[in-house]
Amino acid sequence: MVKIVNQETSIPHLAERAPVVDVDVHEELRSVKELVPYLGEPWRSRVEIADGWKGVDRFPYSYPQISGVAMAEAATADGAPAGSSYELMREQLLDAYGVELAVLVSAFHPTDMRVQPEFATALASAYNDWLLENWLDKDERLRGSVTVAAQDPWEAAREIDRVGGDPRMVQVVLPASSREVFARSFYHPIFEAAVRNGLVVAFHQSNVTETAVGLPDYYIEWHTAISQAWQSQLIGLVCHGVFDKYPELRVTMIESSWTWVPSTMWRLDHNYRSLRREVPWVKRMPSSYIREQVRFTTQPMEYPEDAEHLYRMFEMIGSDEFLLFSTDYPHWDFDSPQHVFPSTFPKDLRRQILSDNARNFYDF
Amino acid sequence: MAVACLDDGSYKAVANTCPHEMASLANGRVEKMWVSDGVGHLRAAEEKCVIICPWHNFEFDLETGRSPCEPDRLRIATYRAELEEDEVVVYV
Known part of the structure; x- marks a missing residue:
């Protein structure tokens, strides 16, 4: 094996000791069997039995990364999923980077199940109880996301009402689906329940998120192109009038990347000037809803050759509030709060992104 | 200048040039403005007419030009137009 004697990077490093709020941290089940104590019958037995249910859809690609989906140091010796150990998360993220608040974003999405909707609803409920007991109860710095099974929106709304009142729950998480537009009126009970409980609605990719061409051959193609799923969800939220219907709704697009935001705003605004007649329930320019009611996360950060181009995105979007810091711990493309920002970002802006924007948007 | 005759027999006059790409609005169409009382519901407004640009379908309120x-941000000039005996007179 080659020994690394000198680690260098062309990315400018800037020492940071500003407060950190991280809005994309992943807790993981060691196994779906961890949910057994939180399930009632008939579902409990179906998960508990020796060769029972194996989990929501599995990720289709083999990982070319050195430690699979995990950052190498977060991979566990016993093969348990990275992110399944609170102690390791505390050591590697919360303590190491002085994280004041970390929003846990579940990668467990019963919404992706295409069968047995009652089972999916029961799993979502069990997961939320597991999250509260095994994570949020352990550390005051942790905040949680309500997991739902969106295929039954009324049951999902009931689940949001059941656990969403816990002040540590700060959002409802939906998969950035490439199959279904969650802005359709069928799903509105979920948005209504989120608003009723003062929760953000967040979108994050799941194992079944696809690109505009479905599943391309290679992971690198998929990983580059999946932003299309968030774009479609965002465009849907505007065009289906969700922001008009729920003016208090707040939405976070997590891990979508964000450099596509200006061009999507421009294109949607331009189309609105031409096609407003089709959706007259949309009352304002689409970009104004996005600017006011939607936030995006830093990770995965992108690095144009001229870092100034990245900074100019803030001017293009017309806001310095739209971006929230995220690490994506414990995954392979983890971004460090100390080193992620290019030197073109002024110190005040870095501080705003690292902490203030999330505190204001989530009302932390 | 583009002059429109509405269903009620009244006339409206607006600048003929769309501020977007300078198309002639007279080649477009006048219609009741589509409005909505809620998601999924469309209604042609009785009280509001728009002129639709033949290119890109930008709309302009015939009353206000907006x-x-x-x-x-986006508007065209409007002018008072009246039917006087058998002539349409535009006041500029």
């Missing part, structure tokens, strides 16, 4: 999308 775009319903960006009323403070």
